[in-house]
Every structure is written in structure tokens, then in C-alpha cells.
Amino acid sequence: MQTLKLTVNGKPFHAPDVRPHTTLLNWLRDQGLTGCKEGCAEGECGACAVLVARSTEDGGTRLESVNACLVLMGTLEGQEVITAEGLGEPGALHPVQFEMAVRGGSQCGYCTPGFVVSMAAEYYRPEREAGTAHCGPNGFDIHALSGNLCRCTGYRPIQDAAYALGAPDDSDVLAERRAQPAPAPQAIHLHTLDGEFHRPATLAEALDLLDTNPAAKLLAGGTDWGVEVNIRHARAPVTIAVDGLAELRGLTWTNEYLEIGAGLPLTEIERRLGDRVPLLAEWFPQFASRLIRNSATLGGNLGTASPIGDSPPVLLALDAGVVLIGKTGEREVKLSEFFTGYRQTVRQPGELIKAVRIPLPLAPTTGFFKIAKRRFDDISSVAVGVALELDGDIVKRLHIGLGGVAATPIRGTQAEEALTGQVWNEKNVRAAAKLLGSEGTPLDDHRATAAYRAAMLEQTLLKFYFEQTRQGVLV
């Protein structure tokens, strides 16, 4: 059994007896750091948010917020964590804590440390700048708080607190901290009665381990596996954490495609891509919450093969491919051929997802439609990605990706075929929308009825048509 070493609130901690399924949340609370709260244990409420120190591309440190309930301790060897207790103390509040306190940002106070942490991450975001569109007057992006739930306040005072924040001053040690390097990912092997936890140093080591343990649980951002562990009490005899592998964290443009590493957190992809892939830029803020996107990866979202994952509809619309790698080499599979059944894919034992490739040039007109009960941080009942290229008024290329209407994500092939080569006008779009409404085998469940899901397939294509027409993008 190995003792982990990590830094919490600037102090070194030794963590003996850590098990493969011990979460950061439970470990922190056992240390008496009870400011970190469990509200849901599935990354939905943010009451357990903590800051972690991560590398920036220029060798500095970025303080990012994550849900401690979804972080397994094995991924934290050598890492730095900051909790609400580490930001300030009664009588010596951090600016974020001060604004929250004086503006009535806390009522029962249980969600408050998590809000403070998420707000601090945004406070220290280097790109935060007054005058940014869709942000507060101080450049605060309120989406930074979309993964934190409060049942008491109604959010207005929390938003006021967020928008009242200035810039960190010269004496701010955490602002200073950003100029220093972040701890590098550390390889580790935990061997316990409850199972094995490997965090290999290289892709080659990971593939060796996977070759030896083909049934091993692959762990990237952990935002899905953490839920399984906490809610369904899933336990894996062998876990291989690939979250730190440099080989899975590339982002490359070639003439033919854009390749995105399967292990890159979505926030990082979002930041590095900017507006260069408009469909993804539209999609990112609608994917879960910032807290989740700071950990979640494309590899994980595709690898779990959930029929309601939000990345397949957009990636299907972008006609993306999946790069799989094993000991014997790598291969690319079109995403439309990747899913084989409910939570099943063509990935072979011994293989892992290395990257996603998006062919270039991109279709000029795209749209993403997420149908859910709640506008932020909800799971889709239906999700639709659309990518369209016209030649004059003739449809040259149309890809429609659908989630939530079948056992796997699917393409809206009937509508695609009906419209390709035809004039892009209301009559043809209405006819195609009818066909789209008959795709898949939607179900009744607690999120939506089958009838609504089917109606939404039809309606989203119409909505896409009318929105594009209104904006004058298309005529």
C-alpha cells in the first residue's frame, strides 16, 4: 500500500490507505476539511467544488474548479488542491468570500463553499476581462457557476457578488501562484485489497497495462465513472487512469482534419479552439457545467457510448472520426460506425480512444439543439446537431446527428438523403423534417414522452431553417 502525497491549502498532506475508489470529497472530510460538502455525489450540485492547480500552455498555473466527489484520490499524487477553507478565514475573507457574505449570497450556507470555489476559479481566470460579450461588467462569465445549485437564494445575490468582483491585487498569493509551474501529473500504482489503481506515465505503458488487463476500467476525467462509483457503488478490480497522458492531450490542425486529443478536458478544447469550430463553440456551454467540463473529455463521452451523451450529435454532424489505438497500432473509425448497440462500440479489448478527427473544411452553417427541462446543466431528452453546406440554394452536404432517440446516437439519414441535391426551401425542409421525426425509436421516460421526442426531431430542423433564414445567412 502506498502513501499519496499532495498539497491542500498550501500544506503538505500524506494520505496512507487510499483505495482505488476513494474520492477527494470523502478524503477531505475525513481530514476535518468539512467545508467541502456532499449535496449529490454525482457532479450536479457543486457543493464539493475545489480548486486544482493545472498547467497552462506557457508553463504557468491555472486554478480550475472541479467536483471533488468525482475525483479519485489516485489521480492526485503530487497535486495541489485548494478548498474554501484555503481561500480565506472569518475576519480575513477572500474578495470572493467577502462579496458573497455582504450581499446575502448565503442563506443556509451549505452550497456556499462550493459557489465560493467556482467563483474564485473564474476570479482568477486570466482571460477574464471587462467588456467581454455575454459576461458581467467585470468579464465574469456566469456559466462558471452553472454547475452550482442553491436552493435558498434564487441566485440574484450570488450573481451580484460575482459581478462586483474586481481584479486580484498585487498581494494576492493565488494570483501570484499562477505565474509558477503547476505540478506535473505523477504516475502511481495503488495495490489494495479493494483493487488496483494505475496511473501510467506514458501511452505505451497504458497500452501494456490494458493489454494485460483487457477488462480494466479506463479513467479519463472521471465524471461518468465517479457517478458509477458513488451512486451505483460500482467497483473495478483494475483501474487505469489515462487522464495525465500527454499523448492524449494534443490539438492539431492539418489540411484534412482537426485532431482533438481524447484526454483533453472540454474546457481546454473550448479555450484553445475559440470560435474556429462554430458548432463546437455553440455546443460547449450547453454541455453539463463548467465544473464538469473542467474534467470531462471527448474520449470519455464517446467511450461510455451513452445514447444521451451530448458530444455524439455534434460530432456526427461534423462527420467526425474516432482514432483508436492499441499495441498493434491505430485505426480511424467513422463515428457513424463507432456505436454498435446500447453502450457498446467497436473499440476492441486492448484499445483506447486516442483522438477525435473532424474533417476539414467545415460545413459553413451549423446548429445544435438541446432539448431538456433546464437550460443549464441538464441531460438532453433529445439533442440534434446539424451541419449544412449549400451550393447556391441546392443542398450539397447535410449531416444531422441525433441523440436520445435510439439505443445509440444515430444520423438522421432519411432527412439527409431527402434534402441532399434538393432546393433548401420551406416546403422541402418541412417534408424532410417529417422524415426526421420518424427516425429512431424514442421512449417515454422521466425526461420526456416519446411523442415529444419525435416532435422535437421534426421541430428542430424547422427551427434551424427559420433561424438561418431570419438571420439572413441563407435565403
Added chain:
Amino acid sequence: MTHSLFERPPVGAVGDAIAHESAELHVTGHALYTDDLGVRLQNLLHAWPLQAPHAHARILSMNTAPALAVPGVVRVLTKADVPGVNDSGVKHDEPLFPDEVMFYGHAVCWVLAESADAARRGADAIEVEYEPLPAILTVQDAIAAGRFQGSQPVLRRGDVALGFEEARHIFEGEFEFGGQEHFYLETNAALAHIDESGQLFIQSSTQHPTETQEIVAHVLGLTSSQVTVQCLRMGGGFGGKEMQPHGFAAIAALGATLTGRPVRMRLNRTQDLTMTGKRHPFHSKWKVGFDEGGRLVALQATLSSDGGWSLDLSEPVLARALCHIDNAYFIPHVEVQGRICKTNKTSQTAFRGFGGPQGMLVIEDILGRCAPLLGLEAHELRRRNFYASGEATPYGQPVRHAERLQTVWQTLLDSSDFVARQSEIQAFNAAHPHTKRGLAITPVKFGISFNFTAYNQAGALVHVYKDGSVLINHGGTEMGQGLHTKMIQVAATALGVPVKCVRLAPTRTDKVPNTSATAASSGADLNGGAIKNACDQIKERLAAVAAGTLGVHPNDVRFENGKVYPLGHPDQDMDFAKLVHDAYHLRTQLWAAGFYRTPGLHWDREAVQGEPFKYFSYGAAVCEVEVDGFTGAYRQLRADLLHDVGDSLSPLIDIGQVEGGFVQGAGWMTLEELHWDKFGRLATQSASTYKLPSFSEMPEVFNVALLEQATESGVVYGSKAVGEPPLMLAISVREALRQAAAAFGPGGRAQELRLPATPEAVYWALDTARQASGALVTADD
């Protein structure tokens, strides 16, 4: 010396907009909640329930031996271990360990182990043989089967038959709506140990420590004096911790008693969702009559609530629903029958509003649906029916300050620019075939006091120490509503000291006994009255001492800001601390027990008549929404709220209650949906499936104001209760959505809308409207 309850001294902390007394602890993570305390104890055991996988079943046998073979498991608690009464409720219908499973997820036994994980594995190992029994899972099925529980009260005034004869327009309908999960961020938790004096000491996240104490005592066969319950603070309660915590505290207490070790019980989110009660769903069937002017003449209705498997608080919840079906409207002839369905679901319980919102929804739904049929705009129909001065409710209570309804209404119409925005919306809707906006205003009139008269009492304990510092204790619990903050302000004002001189100690049953639940919005009214009473006693004794020193009559001694001076001579002041020091040496009692009972209440629950409420709280809300015709998705563009809190004790706290109540209500109106599957299993049993409002549900423009010049002469320092009433302001959101959905079709239709009005529900509503117009929209948006 006489002490006015409601008059404020010219200087004092009440009315100051101060932050929550624990705000600095909240934001730094230093505020402690029940489950944060376990890590401080040695040899802690963790409790885990075994939940039954049937909605209704008989337990034929239970073999707990395999659990004991799991490493770390110490003991399994079963019915055989109960030394006292095997019951966790006050109606004797909630066995702590059941022989008959009454709902899916019912806990049949509990495992104690060295870790929560070991306890869970132990629970998994237990073998139980069940005989499944037929289950009733819906209100409709319960009505069909005649399966009711508790009393079936009837609210009656006038003669509805006569009323319908007089009516010019008669409409009938049905309306069924779902419940709501409290989703306090802190799930239920308890921590029990035998303390150094041999008493049973329980930390519990409970709104009703006294009842928790009583239930624990009767389960363990102890007297109340042998059990102490403390509640440091709760991470939200909303009514969900008024009755539900008792059984959980009893489990921890039983475990601690049997093992001699401290026992921690904390439900995870799924356990909390599947085991604890929620807001009552209701079904209503109604018939309403209006005269030619649109005035209500008669209302006949049957309200059937879904009480779940046991009675819990269902009877008083139903009573409050009956007492709020009139909302702000005078209805001459009324006959409303109430009944409680018994279903195989969680035992539904108190939730902010306590039946009031359900009653109110019925009449607001009727008015929203009928207005177009009467050829009136909904806001005009509502205004025409407001109570006037001198009128009484159907249960016989005069509507005091009825004129405030008109004041609130008109002030809000003006400040929200209602009329002008109506025209703008008409123009917008005419120009946008795929997007429609809706605007609605709705009123709230909510009765304050417990219907159960005996609960309208409170106690407090105030100590002044020799150094002039003040320690207060009262029977109310803090769940985020800011009660403790207000109580500190009341004590500081009553004693004439700065708030920083006053410390508030945690709520516990050995300090103030026989307390009522912190519920019914009454916490500040009752406990504030008790604290002021205690402070007044101490101040009177101090004034006698000061009178001698200052050479004036005791009535002419003034206490302000930590100084004491003769009336008219603030320059001759002395320090409060100095006076206290002198008073001690003169052998003056420097502490007092305070008590308050709300005067003038009476209630006949059988006749459903009386004056159960001290006063009414008034408010109104204007809400504007925009609906997407393709998906039914919508945004709240703007909300304007105006609410009557009397003279606010603490404006930052009160504004927070109004806003938070509105957003929580809007969650119920639009988003929050409890879904039980055909086996009676709750399908929405996690945060990922049960969605509460997030930032995206906050109105984009949110204007909130408190009614000015609103002194309530019957309450401490002229204030009014605030906890529950603002939740019902959110009915305006649903009515605005109804307007917007209707705008997709022709006018003059009764627009129905499901509750919750999820995007799907709004889509089907607007789809119906579009079908009614029969036209396929083809114009550009």
C-alpha cells in the same frame, strides 16, 4: 413599565440590512452542520438502511446473519431491538421498523458498521423474504378504490346551489398537479452519543427539536428529560425537516444506546429522495359560477391530496389548502370538500406554504382558464374579485388590511409598467409567428400562524453576563431563513446594545423546552416575541438600578447602542456594561426566560371555522416570459415582485426570502417533476433526474421590493412573517406561460397548461392553441 410589542425605539438594530449572522462562516466553509461533527468523535459507527424493493409487501422473514459476516459490520438494528414504542411519527401510523412495506424504498432495518461502505455492504447481504401486495400508486387509483386516511373536512359558507342559480356563467373542470421535492442541499442527518452525564445527546438536522426529542424518548422508553436534541443549523429545511428527521434521529439514538458508541446517520441524496416525504400532489374537481360582471358567486370543489403511506402532516396541510382556496378573492357561496388519499408512496409532508399553495393554485388556475371565456383579461378578472374591507373568508375570519391588496396591486402595475408592456407584447406577438411572449400578474394573500392553535407559543432564554455581553437562546431553528440574525437584532434592539454584543447559542432542548416546529413562517414572530419579552424583563430590572444612579424615574431611562442615559440627556450616559456590573453587585437577576403566545386565535377544525390566523401577508408578482414555438422552451424575461413583510426586521434577509421563495416556487411551477414508475419506484431519485432551478431559471430582469409603510401592530417590532408567502408569487410564472401559449392560437379559448409547465408541457399547450387556429404558420419569424 409597559412594553409595546410592535413599536420600535428610535435607535436599534432592527430594520438594518445586515448580513446573515453566519455569513463569514458560510463563505469560508467553517459553518458546521450535523454531519460535519462526526469526524470529531472517536469510535464512530455509521448507519445504513436496507430499503425494500417493493411498493407494498409483507415481510415474511429476515435473516440478518450474513450482514454480520461482512468485515466492519457491528450490529443490525431491527424491531426486536426497540425498548420502547416502535413508532417514528405522532399519529402512531409510522412504525420505525415495519412489518409491512408501505412504499418502494421503505427502510426495513439498519446496519451499523465501522464505515459507511461496510454498512452498505452489510445491508446488501441481508436476506429478506417479501410477499408482494397490491399497491396504489396514483391519486386517481386511490379515489377509485376509496382509499383515504384521516378526516375529510368540508369548508362551507352560504349555499352553493343558490349561488349557481344566481350565476350568469358556470364552468367546470379538473386540475391535477404534482408534488415537489424539498431538495435541501444538506440531506437528513443525525449523530447520537451517550454523553459524559449519561444522557442521550443527539445532534439532528431538524426543524422541530422538541418533537425529535419526544420521538426518540418514546422509541427508547425514556423520558424527555433524559434526551437532549441540538440543531446547530440546517443546510435548508423548507418543511422537509419538520417531521421526517425524527425516525432517523431515533435510529442513531437506538444504535448509540445499544452499542455505547457514537452513531452517525446521514442519508445520501438517493436515500433522502426515496425515503422522505415531499409536497403533496393534489387533484381537484371544481365548478365555479360568475355573475355578469365576472365576479365570483359560487365555488364548489373537491380537493384530494396524495398523502402517501402515512398521515404525517397531511391533515393540517389539507386544512391550509382549504383556507387558501379563496386566495385574495371574496366568494359568497363556497363548498369545498377535502380528503387525503392513502397511496404506496413516501409520506408527503410539510413544504413551504403547507397546502396554501395547492389551494391557491386551484383558484388561480380557474381564473386563468375562465378569463378568456368571460371576455376579460385575466388581471382584470382577478382585480374585480379582490376582498374589500369588512369582508370575511369562507372560514369566518375577517380579512384585516384587505385594502393592502389593492395597494400592492396598483403599485406593482405602475412600477412594472404593466399596461404599456401589454401593448408591446401584443405587437411583438403579432410580428413573431414562432415566438410569443406572455405577461401575467397574480396576487397572494397568506394567513400567518399555525392552524393548530397550541403551536403558537415560544420560549427564549436571555443571559446578560457581568461584562455586559449577552447570550440568547430560543426555540427556533436556523435553516438559512435568517431567523438567528433577526433574533440577534431583536435582542440588541430590546436591550439597547450593538448587535456585536449579542451572541446566539445553538438551539437545544435542554435550554428552551417544549418548542414548536420552526415552521408556518412563524419563527421570527413567535421567538422574537419571546426574546423581546425576556429582554424587557431584564431591561426593567436594569432601569430600576439606572434610575437610582441617574436620578430619574425608571420609565425615563433610555437604552441605546450600549449606552444608558436619562431621557433628554444623552450627554449624561453610562456604559451598559457598567450598569450591568453595578446591577450585579446590587443582587439583580440578569437573565430571564421569555415567553410569547399569539393572542386572539381560535380554530374549530371539525367545522373548519374560526380565526386561525393572526394576520395575512400580501404580495403580488408580475412575470413576463418568452416561449419558443418550435420546442416549448422558454425564458423568464422579467419578474417584478412586491411583498408585504410589515416593517422588515432585516431587509437583506427578507429580500432573500422573497427572491428565494419565488425561484423555488417557479421551480415547482415549471421544472420540478417527480416521476414514479409502474412499480412505484421513484424514477427521479437523484440530482441528475430531478432538476431544480439553476442560474438559467433566474429572471433576466428581477425587481424585488418590500411594501412600504406596512407596520403590523400585532407582531414584534411591526414586522410580518416572510418564509412561505413569496413562494406563491411564482404562480405568475405559470400564468404568464399560459398567456404565451394561448397567443399561438385564437383568443377566447380556455388555455389549459400542465403543472409543472416543462418545455414539453408548454409545447403541447401551444400546439393545442395552434391546432385551434387551424393555420399552418408559414410567414417568416
